[in-house]
Amino acid sequence: MKSIRQTIKDKGANVLNVYFTAGHPTLESTPDIISLLAKCGADLIELGMPYSDPLADGPTIQKSSETALRNGQTTRHLFEQVRSARKQCSIPVILMGYYNQMLQYGIPEFLQEAHAAGIQGLIIPDMPMDVYERDYKKLFENNEIEISFLITPMTSEERIHQADRLSSAFVYIVSQSSITGKQGGISEKQIEYFQKIKNMKLASPSLIGFGIHDKESRSIANEYSQGAIVGSAFIRALDGKGELAEKVSNFMEQL
């Protein structure tokens, strides 16, 4: 299976990474959503591991996490869901979760099982870069699991370079200093920040996420990085009425 980094390189631009919460709206829907997204043109899947205390997430992802946990979603289910999706498609899958969830599973075990299930990458927003480099980098590499680190408008240049150096998948450009799910337009200040990052000519590819919810915001993300990450907007679409396949294809069309 192709790596995340290679997938982005091969496409070069306009990459679309779609996030949703595993186990939402139902446990069974997760493998189907993955393959539907792949069919409708997504390049990468970011699968959220629902957490009881998602500090960096807005109401939409909070609610989908609550639903998923109420449905009984666990880390073990998640590996099963990806395994099941792998029978239908080969789109790279990235897990996004909080450090505590992986710690409790055991990091070496987690990485092994993730790899065995056909998962390519991880995003762990509250795992410090230093800790990764000191304790886990080798382990990730040995298990062929890629990682992405976040940068924000407040991240110093020095840390941007660190994130660039340590991210083996892509650098995750958080579009604004905020939690997930903001829906407004993109400001001039944000554009300036995107331009600044673009001018830095990072070695790693980068994708812009947080608040990307329509054609317009997606095209800005495409202009200043290799592509966009869409999350809350897709979850809101899943929460709407209708057949799952229809909701996914309608959403992907209007993006």
Added chain:
Amino acid sequence: MTNTFSYHVSESGFYGEFGGAFIPEMLYANVEEIRTKYLDIISEPAFQEEFNHLLRDYVGRPSPLYRAETLSRKYGANIYLKREDLNHTGAHKINNTIGQILLAKRLGKKRIIAETGAGQHGVATATVCALMGLECIVYMGAVDIVRQAPNVARMQMLGASVVPAESGSKTLKDATNEAIRDWINNAETTHYIIGSAIGPHPYPDMVTRFQAIVSEEIQWQLKEKTGKDHPDYVIACVGGGSNAAGAFYHFLHDDRVRLILAEAAGKGIDSGHSAATSILGTKGIIHGCMTLLMQTSDGQIVEPYSLSAGLDYPGIGPMHAHLIKSGRASVYAATDDEAMMAVIELSRSEGIIPALETAHALAILDKMTFKKDENVVISLSGRGDKDLNTYIKYLEDHQIPL
């Protein structure tokens, strides 16, 4: 007499294996700013002068160290109450908010946020914001807004906005989540005044330093009264651990002093309705620090329970996790009922109505044995005004005559 081992925070922000700063990048710049500046700011003479002045003339420090005669007779030892309940706003919480508001001003922040459980930290934050003319937003669990209604009214009276946290168990943990989310959204303008010795480094250490005045006073007050500058026991209730941290601080490396924490057992440690974090907890991350917390094997944080709104936190400050794991501190747990009996007893025998949180520290006296002439200091962290509704309802429900 002094340990070579340190119980203070390390350069990298750890207490043994606990502590650290496990935060998303969105918070990094803010936390890093505090980390790199707090020690310099706190040690400035002008800061110290303003801090001490406010503690004395505004808070009313030093708080008395009072020998409780009835309790001393009952337990056969010298039981001293460190009267943090007599501070302005009625609890130890104000020591920390005075310190942090002075820090926030020096960091140029215009907007203050806080979380609160019992409402005492919220009131203490609203108070210092009123004093300094800063905007104040307090997050409080929807459940706690009901059970600590008098404190909600006080915060509003002081000009603060109280925002209900509607997620999860709608208590302290969820209020903390909401405050952190607000901070992510308003990182540049806002300082987050955490109310306990929890959160990412340097918060546990910073809060502990601001609360350390409590043990500093105990040292000289006890010396005046007994000729000894150290007690045999210090006992404090622990939610996140700020009053305990303050009461312990100057005795951490004095082996003659036994450090005792009182946790909330709720309806019983094994009842499934408890907040006895160090007993029921395992190592993990909550609100940005590695500590002991109540969680499932899948790493989901468990909702704690205690009748007291200030103790139902699923984690414990990292310094305390380290003190407990290393054997330096011991933990006892008191149930809701035991705490309530202690409330009634202190009210009737000493004429002091304690906060429900504080009552847990009094309740564990029954589980301990003392030698004659031993000096026992209990952190009387707060007064019970805010809990009167809870107390009256409890007495009615249990048909205990008023």
